[in-house]
Amino acid sequence: MAESYRRSHWKNGLFVLPYLSVFVVLLVFPLAWGVWLSLHKVDLFGPGRFVGLNNYVRVLADPVFLQALRNSVVFVAFSVPTLVVLGLFLALALNRTTRATSFFRGLFFSSSVLSVTIVTLIWRFVFIPGDGLMAVLFEQVGLPPIGFLSTSGWSLFSVGVATVWWCLGLPMMLFLAALQQIPSDLYEAAALDNASPLRVLTRITLPSIARTIMLVAIIQIVMQFQLFGQAQLMTNGGPNGTSRPLVMYIYEVGFVRWDVGKAAAASEILFLIILCAAMAQYVIATRKPEASE
């Protein structure tokens, strides 16, 4: 038994090989290559030249990068709480089994399956000046039109609205799953205890799903730092870079200006930011229930 186990030992590796090869080729290698690139002056047409941390210095000194970083942070700071609060609100409203709630659950989740192209197309119809939905509405009520996609401030806001609409399904579903884990007899006990709806929410429901709230927040932080498609397609980062997120900066530096080393350095910085959020998620997700309060 032990002998045959030892003999077949290396063969066991075959079972892991398919995944391992994908993992190495698509994750480990690009990760290492990205770090290598960020330490070299590269333009994709010739061999790179080692420049140490020079790319990082250039990135951090670049006002366009700092603006993009600020945009991304602002975007995350507003979109994530909105997603959490709205997702929770929808989940609370739809946490019962009737035909109508099943329909609405499906409806609110359906936007999540659309591609970013469709999403931005839809929201361009809403925000575009002249014939857009908002423009028409503003005209109807006699308000001066707002350039939702072309005004500094409003452009990032518009991207945020489209993003929240697009991403809301997942938080709602996660919250619904968590809500359904709460035993119904807790609510019955609360009813016998004369608890008001607000007390039930704050003393029973929210504490019971606290871990899911944290989880959703962190997943969304990781996701929203990677904002790119919506901004690219709706505002192209404008006006004046006020809606240009980090990933778009990386894209422009790397694939428009071909400064691949600098783009790689910016990517590593974004990677570090997301890594911190992911680590926080890991720590919270693996924490024992007793320690969760």
Place this chain on the structure above:
Amino acid sequence: MSASIEITNVTKRYGALTVLSDISLAISAGEFIVFLGPSGCGKSTLLRMIAGLEDVTEGTISVDGVRVDTLPPGKRGVAMVFQSYALYPHMTVAQNMSFGLENIGVAKAEIEKRVRFAADTLEIAHLLDRKPQKLSGGQRQRVAIGRAIVKEPKAFLFDEPLSNLDAALRGRTRLELAQLHGRLGSTMVFVTHDQVEAMTLADRIVIMQDRRIEQIGTPMEVYRRPATRFVAAFVGSPAMNFIPIRDAVMNGDRLSIDTAGLGTVSVPLHLPPGFSPEGAELGIRAEDVSVAAAGAPGIALTAEVIERLGDRTLIYGHLEDGTKMTVEADGRNATRPGDRLTIVLDTSALHLFDKTGAAHHPEGD
């Protein structure tokens, strides 16, 4: 702090499905009432209707003469102990107990006093700062009871509160519940499918089966004079023996009953009016059947399975015609499977059940 509960013509339907049909029951103040019945008989539903967790389809429920079935659960003045205890997992024991009082604006000092009293009564004062997940099953149970006590309710409702405890703890908690009832003197309504709990705790047992109340009576009434064949079969362990009968005729002031298994037995019973022997059965408990000395006159029984319980021995066997019969014998009885025994019945303890299941008992028992 104890109140009467009046349940009048209560029916519960879920769509086309009727789960309780025309239930009427009066519970006096301070009484310990047990709803006993098999799973799905509607006993928990009835309790939850008193609590207000289920709507009443038809009929009314009153507490102390005040109709409550239209009030929300919290306004009925009752407290409930759930089978799962339903403690709030994010609150400490003390917070669990004070939550209901805080909700109705009881003064802090008063809350503290009541929590302290309940904790002392239940010997859980040292657990007040713990969270439920740090407690054992028995401790959680006490907290759940404590949460009910602090409310000083008009009535306590218990939904199978002992079923999650191990056997030893269940026995001890049963005893403590009986003591608690003695001390508080409150009306208590207790749901269980365990007849030992029902027999030991109840002032009166309400036996339920198939959406209806089969019998309401003291434990001994229910045991000694079961109203129906179902009650006779459900209450008591081992279950009552049933022997099909062929004919019954009055013979003087005794009823002479002809059976396949026992031959003819004479029972001190009057033939009920309109009685038909068809489908009727005789019932007798194992303890009312005894093993006679070898060679004595009696009925032959072949033993099949022997259960030795220490203080007594249960002999499961069959009569000559194949009718199953359980006999309770002395703990030192040495019968072995396959043995042929002679048994004697205490005819004054025989019960007659007609085709509808209604029972007729000998006089004067």
